[in-house]
Amino acid sequence: MSDNILNTSIEYLKGVGPLRAEILKKEIQVYTFSDLLYYYPFRYVDKSKFYKVSELNSDLAYVQLKGYIDNVKTIGDKRIIRMTARFRDESGDIELVWFNGFKWLKDKFLYGQQYIIFGKPTLFNGKYNISHPDVELPVDENTDIVFNLQSFYNSSEKLKVKGLDSKGISKLQKNLLTILQGKIIESLSAEVINNLKLISREEALLNIHFPVNHEMLKKAEIRLKFEEFFFIQLKLLKLKIIRTSKYNGHTFSKVGDYFNDFYNKHLPFTLTNAQKKVIKEIRYDIGSGKQMNRLLQGDVGSGKTIVALMCMLIAIDNGYQSCIMAPTEILAKQHFNTISKLLQKTNVTVELLTGSTKKAQRKKLFSELESGELHILIGTHALIEDTVQFKNLGFTVIDEQHRFGVSQRARLWKKNNIPPHVLVMTATPIPRTLAMTLYGDLDISVIDELPPGRKAIKTIHFYDSDRLRVFGFMKKQIQEGRQIYVVYPLINESETLDLKFLMEGYDAIVREFPLPDYAVSIVHGQMKANEKDYEMQRFVKGETNILVATTVIEVGVDVPNASVMVIENAERFGLSQLHQLRGRVGRGADQSYCILMTTYKLTSDGKKRIETMVKTTDGFEIAEADLRLRGPGDIEGTQQSGILDLKLADIVKDEKLLLYSRKVAIEILEKDPQLEKPENRQIAYHLNEMNKEKANWSRIS
Ligand code: ADP
Ligand code: MG
Numbered sequence: 078m079s080d081n082i083l084n085t086s087i088e089y090l091k092g093v094g095p096l097r098a099e100i101l102k103k104e105i106q107v108y109t110f111s112d113l114l115y116y117y118p119f120r121y122v123d124k125s126k127f128y129k130v131s132e133l134n135s136d137l138a139y140v141q142l143k144g145y146i147d148n149v150k151t152i153g154d155k156r157i158i159r160m161t162a163r164f165r166d167e168s169g170d171i172e173l174v175w176f177n178g179f180k181w182l183k184d185k186f187l188y189g190q191q192y193i194i195f196g197k198p199t200l201f202n203g204k205y206n207i208s209h210p211d212v213e214l215p216v217d218e219n220t221d222i223v224f225n226l227q228s229f230y231n232s233s234e235k236l237k238v239k240g241l242d243s244k245g246i247s248k249l250q251k252n253l254l255t256i257l258q259g260k261i262i263e264s265l266s267a268e269v270i271n272n273l274k275l276i277s278r279e280e281a282l283l284n285i286h287f288p289v290n291h292e293m294l295k296k297a298e299i300r301l302k303f304e305e306f307f308f309i310q311l312k313l314l315k316l317k318i319i320r321t322s323k324y325n326g327h328t329f330s331k332v333g334d335y336f337n338d339f340y341n342k343h344l345p346f347t348l349t350n351a352q353k354k355v356i357k358e359i360r361y362d363i364g365s366g367k368q369m370n371r372l373l374q375g376d377v378g379s380g381k382t383i384v385a386l387m388c389m390l391i392a393i394d395n396g397y398q399s400c401i402m403a404p405t406e407i408l409a410k411q412h413f414n415t416i417s418k419l420l421q422k423t424n425v426t427v428e429l430l431t432g433s434t435k436k437a438q439r440k441k442l443f444s445e446l447e448s449g450e451l452h453i454l455i456g457t458h459a460l461i462e463d464t465v466q467f468k469n470l471g472f473t474v475i476d477e478q479h480r481f482g483v484s485q486r487a488r489l490w491k492k493n494n495i496p497p498h499v500l501v502m503t504a505t506p507i508p509r510t511l512a513m514t515l516y517g518d519l520d521i522s523v524i525d526e527l528p529p530g531r532k533a534i535k536t537i538h539f540y541d542s543d544r545l546r547v548f549g550f551m552k553k554q555i556q557e558g559r560q561i562y563v564v565y566p567l568i569n570e571s572e573t574l575d576l577k578f579l580m581e582g583y584d585a586i587v588r589e590f591p592l593p594d595y596a597v598s599i600v601h602g603q604m605k606a607n608e609k610d611y612e613m614q615r616f617v618k619g620e621t622n623i624l625v626a627t628t629v630i631e632v633g634v635d636v637p638n639a640s641v642m643v644i645e646n647a648e649r650f651g652l653s654q655l656h657q658l659r660g661r662v663g664r665g666a667d668q669s670y671c672i673l674m675t676t677y678k679l680t681s682d683g684k685k686r687i688e689t690m691v692k693t694t695d696g697f698e699i700a701e702a703d704l705r706l707r708g709p710g711d712i713e714g715t716q717q718s719g720i721l722d723l724k725l726a727d728i729v730k731d732e733k734l735l736l737y738s739r740k741v742a743i744e745i746l747e748k749d750p751q752l753e754k755p756e757n758r759q760i761a762y763h764l765n766e767m768n769k770e771k772a773n774w775s776r777i778s
Pocket of ligand 2: 381
């Protein structure tokens, strides 16, 4: 196959050899021809534009000038430390500076010869200079191949030493593209290419490295970005097809007494339309005979728990057991309490299993689990241990998905011959585009409506110097019977420092809010589980007015009477974390407040985060802002996925193209799910090649 040439070791490319190959591998992970081909420029500079010296200003990144060089001088006595020269055109002159590599340059310049120089101007002592400019002779006006857009590649010191600066890499690209001419296989079908008016793959790759003009560069980018998105979508959607065709699921055909009894007699409120819609979606899935793998997104407080519970009741109606896995002991307990309370007057059985469950209790619980007596098991990681054996696990709920690794989820999965239906719940709203890229093979449900009667939380930003006003406000709220959270960041520099910081804050609060008028709880990561629990319970029961804590309370804690969330050093938290924290209040009928305390020294990102929080309570809007500020690579859970290995495409900026590529992928797979038709041969071939490259690609859930 001619495509094999792409797998050739980079060593064998003209201009490389073993030494340079070693450096290319180490420095920029270029092992093969293909790696180099996909090592795209990071910038293009328009070389058809010439500036005049008089036009220079500090805003210009790179400029190209045409003129004369003279006054070459070396500075330094025994050891020459730099070389300077004067560059002039008809509008003025600037200085050129070299700090190394000037030995062979020194006598090279011919006075009276016109040169083209290129570089970044900087202002020094009121005069512009350019250090280490590129110097060239003017291109002969008669040669016809003039690339007016010059590509720039990222290089490194070690590469530069071996002559592989941007220009050197560009030369290698030229050599490579010469060999590859006519050998780059098209990866898309003629139909897709025609419908989208794309240029060919070969043309795109040629133009991404050596653009003929702006227009072709644009076309090359569109073509290659589309391809990146398209094959990711195809891969994910194909996984979904495989999963739903190969993996049979339990069929929960009926809705029986457990569900109906609960719905009619014990449901403490009316479900929101969004909750009803999601239950319907899940009911359809679990009745279909295919295994369900569904991501349930719903903002904090949107009522995901009840949805999960009702679905578990359907499983029980069909003779199956269910479980809920939560990321922390506190959250598992909270779920256990909520669900036991809801099921109090039913004969559904629920148990809790965590790391601190006692041996005797464990034993009892395991035997009930194996006999099938136990309907619902709620717990932490402890659930995935091999000793935990269900009689017939049919439905699994995973809460706060991003805290679990892929492999942990896979282990839960393997507890039966037929895998249980999986509902992954997350309160970290993932922007639609990211969800599509990351979870393209999962179905997605969204609860996009909060239960009625909630008052929007008021969010206010205060500087540390306003602390007395904040204390005053807190006292007023406590007088009205409300409770307050005060949260400190985990800075992670050092646990002892973090703790010191927290304890100082705690001391200040205890001084301001002394006994017997006030009571303050404290919870942090270094306390023993039972101490933590004790302090937490005092707050939950209303015995203390203030809970001082680190982010352990971020997830799950539900105290409806708590109406104020004070976040200290708010600028140190990420947006999604701030949003999670804020979600701890606003659960009761009272007006709730989120107070963001910061220092005066805010970075521009920090400022934007605070502004976003003050402006909106919409989790999805916040997630979008977060994505914009941090980039997808930093969003929790994405690093491990390896899916966002996008070279050109940007899921925020190129959202339209992403949606479009998904649509195209769906259309193709609908007509030809196995990609067997002749017209899709190229697509199938390319997908296969990609899979070979990344054999470790695995299912997300
Ligand atoms: P989350 O989606 O954050 O897990 P929860 O399931 O904890 O939200 O629900 C938040 C609160 O809202 C709980 O106190 C729950 O009882 C209540 N709740 C859920 N659904 C409704 C509803 N339809 N009407 C009124 N209250 C509801
Ligand atoms: Mg929850």
